[in-house]
Amino acid sequence: MSTTFQLNGETCRFDGDPMTPLIDLLRCQRFMTGTKAVCREGFCGACTVNVEGEPVLACLRPVGLLEGLSVMTIEGASRYDAEAQLLQAAFERVDAVQCGMCFPGMVMSLSKFLRETPRADRNAVKHAMVGNICRCTGYERIVDAVMECLAEAHSAGGADV
């Protein structure tokens, strides 16, 4: 069976078991290793990608359910998503990254949050991170970085939600 979808803006055709988890297609066949496979059980958020603009866990999403949809990974977001780029720069600036395993998923979850909630406070940022576990527990610096991004978006005139 064949499944065709958009992957970072390009057509991706997959001929194989439709129950193949998206994470395996990305990492093992497309060699997009930015998306991390950590728990593979839906608990950690490290494998988060965007499907139709919504954060989705690639370890739980079978490729067969992606027919006709648009998938963005961290590789695509780094190129095309302004909020993801802002976050990546801020994480580097505040030296938030430790082992780095959680960060691709964090960026994919938080870029949508940043886009849609430009006036969020620190508490709202923490809530937005609930599905993304950092085993190195550098949460406060991650929140600092997101707060910097919100301030930047604010001064650039982001819309209120």
Ligand code: FES
């Ligand atoms: S690897 Fe998918 S949620 Fe942990």
Ligand code: FES
């Ligand atoms: S930096 Fe190591 S898991 Fe987050």
